[in-house]
Amino acid sequence: GQNIDQPTEMTATEGAIVQINCTYQTSGFNGLFWYQQHAGEAPTFLSYNVLDGLEEKGRFSSFLSRSKGYSYLLLKELQMKDSASYLCAVNGDYKLSFGAGTTVTVRA
Amino acid sequence: GAVVSQHPSWVICKSGTSVKIECRSLDFQATTMFWYRQFPKQSLMLMATSNEGSKATYEQGVEKDKFLINHASLTLSTLTVTSAHPEDSSFYICSTYPTSGRFGGTDTQYFGPGTRLTVL
Numbered sequence: 001g002q003n004i005d006q007p008t009e010m011t012a013t014e015g016a017i018v019q020i021n022c023t024y025q026t027s028g029f030n031g032l033f034w035y036q037q038h039a040g041e042a043p044t045f046l047s048y049n050v051l052d053g054l055e056e057k058g059r060f061s062s063f064l065s066r067s068k069g070y071s072y073l074l075l076k077e078l079q080m081k082d083s084a085s086y087l088c089a090v091n092g093d094y095k096l097s098f099g100a101g102t103t104v105t106v107r108a
Numbered sequence: 109g110a111v112v113s114q115h116p117s118w119v120i121c122k123s124g125t126s127v128k129i130e131c132r133s134l135d136f137q138a139t140t141m142f143w144y145r146q147f148p149k150q151s152l153m154l155m156a157t158s159n160e161g162s163k164a165t166y167e168q169g170v171e172k173d174k175f176l177i178n179h180a181s182l183t184l185s186t187l188t189v190t191s192a193h194p195e196d197s198s199f200y201i202c203s204t205y206p207t208s209g210r211f212g213g214t215d216t217q218y219f220g221p222g223t224r225l226t227v228l
Contacts, residue, residue: 033216042201042219043152087151095142096203096217098151 002026002097006088011105012078020073020102022088030091034062034073037085037101046086047073078106111135112204114220121192122228128188129223131202137182138204142217143175146199158185192227199224 003025012018024032031050035043049055049064049071061074075082083106088099111134121127131141139160144152156166156177164177176188185204189196203217 040199040222040224042222044219045216048216095154095157096152097154100151 002090002092004088004090004097004099006086006099006102008100009103009105011107014078014080014106014108016078018075018078018104020075020086020088020104022071022073022099024069024071024088024090024099026090026092026097028092029066030094032062032064032071033089033091033096034060034071035087035089037087039085043087075104080106080108082106112202112218112220114200114202114223116223117221118224118226120226120228123193124191126188126190127192127225128186129200129202129225131185131187131204131220133183133204133206133218136206138185138206139182141179141185141202141204143177143185143187144201144203146201146222152201155187160185189225192225194227197225197227 006022010018033048034046036046037043046060047055047062049062052065054063059076064071085101085103087101089096113132113134115130119127141158143155145155146152154167155170156164158164158177158179160179160182166172174190179185199222201219201222203219205217
């Protein structure tokens with residue numbers, strides 16, 4: 001089976017940095033995705049990692065360590081609009097398995 | 109970028125009725141489409157994988173006779189919730205990726221906007 005863990009909630013101040021960790025144990029690995037989801041809306045793609053290391057995309061960066069089954073999403077210069085749920089998803093056998101999501105609340 | 113649409117965006121129905129949800133890829137062909145269900149404050153759970161021209165593959169615990177999937181063309185997949193009950197009330201989301209592309213990487217899955225189903 002697939003097991004993907006991430007914290008339930010995180011709170012941070014506007015302008016700060018927040019790191020959302022994700023650990024996974026899956027049968028097969030073909031990449032790890034991070035998605036952002038606002039309440040009542042579909043997820044939107046943020047990042048994709050298939051090799052170890054850091055992928056940077058503007059204010060968002062994602063890191064992967066396959067040997068440790070570990071990834072994190074780093075959100076820098078937080079803005080109020082970044083308040084959302086962040087989903088870690090693993091492509092184990094060419095279909096996505098999602099973590100429960102981390103709700104990030106950005107405070108002024 | 110790729111666009112996936114869903115119709116309807118929300119539906120309210122009486123218990124015992126059937127509801128059909130459409131998922132369309134608007135600017136690319138999609139051999140494979142995925143159907144997810146998301147309950148409040150929970151993550152997306154894959155229900156089934158829809159393949160054009162063949163039978164859908166259902167995840168464990170998902171009743172194939174209750175959730176009928178038809179993928180009759182390369183741009184359209186439908187999910188029919190038959191004899192819906194209040195416990196079927198949920199957010200249903202489809203996703204897909206271009207047939208010509210590679211799943212993952214730059215050709216990642218694109219999600220439809222979702223359908224909110226409320227069964228009274």
